[in-house]
Amino acid sequence: MNIAGNRRALRVSALALAMGVVVVAGCKRDGETAAPAAPVETAAEPAAPTVAADAPVELRDVIETSPQAVVGISYPPDIARYPGLAKALAGYADSARAELQQAVDGLGNDKPTMPYELSLSFEKVLETPQLVVVTADGSRYTGGAHGEPLVARFVWLPEQQQMLTADKLVADAKGWKAISDYVADQLRERVATRLSGDELEPAQMQESLRNASRMIADGTGPSADNFSQFQPLTGADGHIAAIRFVFPPYQVGPYSDGTQTVDVPAAVLVPHVAQDVAGLFARG
Structure with a gap:
């Protein structure tokens, strides 16, 4: 087994020991439409500050447990050196957590027979000057016979600072x-x-x-x-x-x-x- 494989095995083992079971989810939030600005004769108000595409993104592993849900997320340790890629991973994980939270909110004060679960592991499987490839594998459980698998791949082009999509x-x-x-x-x-x-x-x-x-x-x-x-x-x-x-x-x-x-x-x-x-x- 290579170094990346050992690292992944250690992280998955740690999550399993901490949580017992791990499973995953993904969703997107609906966008909000901004109200049109009132016309003015003077110069327009400055736009709200936005995060630059190359701004650093801090990714931290997550282990959370509650009577209603269990969450486990792990990231490659050095992926922040590619801010655009790190931002994409963070967005994917945030969507997965939002999907799980939506299901938990639907429970109200009820406690599920088995805790809802989210498990997501990002692994860097290739890194060259031209290509960085990260896999995302996990599952989500919000009731039913089994969890729903979650599978994604991210192909980053460092020289172009953009994702290679299909x-x-x-x-x-x-x-x-x-x-x-x-x-x-x-x-x-x-x-x-x-x-x-x-x-x-x-x-x-x-x-x-x-x-x-x-x-x-x-x-x-x-x-x-x-x-x-x-x-x-x-x-x-x-x-x-x-x-x-x-x-x-x-x-x-x-x-x-x-x-x-x-x-x-x-x-x-x-x-x-x-x-x-x-x-x-x-x-x-």
């Missing part, structure tokens, strides 16, 4: 069609291999394949939205050798299949990536 990664619809076809083929082959070992009757096998293929087709349609969670995998030269696309439970399979991933090699991606990020990729 809509900036691939240039056009033709590119997403090529990626969609590749990913769907990999997922279907994976399902067929698994089902072949289940000793199903031919009719059962065909029905299971049809159902799986339907979910895969729905979850891998050729659009940026379906491929929004991804992380680059680099070769020895630091260039991107593949992109690992990440699919949370329910997107391309049932909950029991868990989070699924497909690695798409640079050879498939390079003809379709946007020009301003093409230099990040390895070329055969």
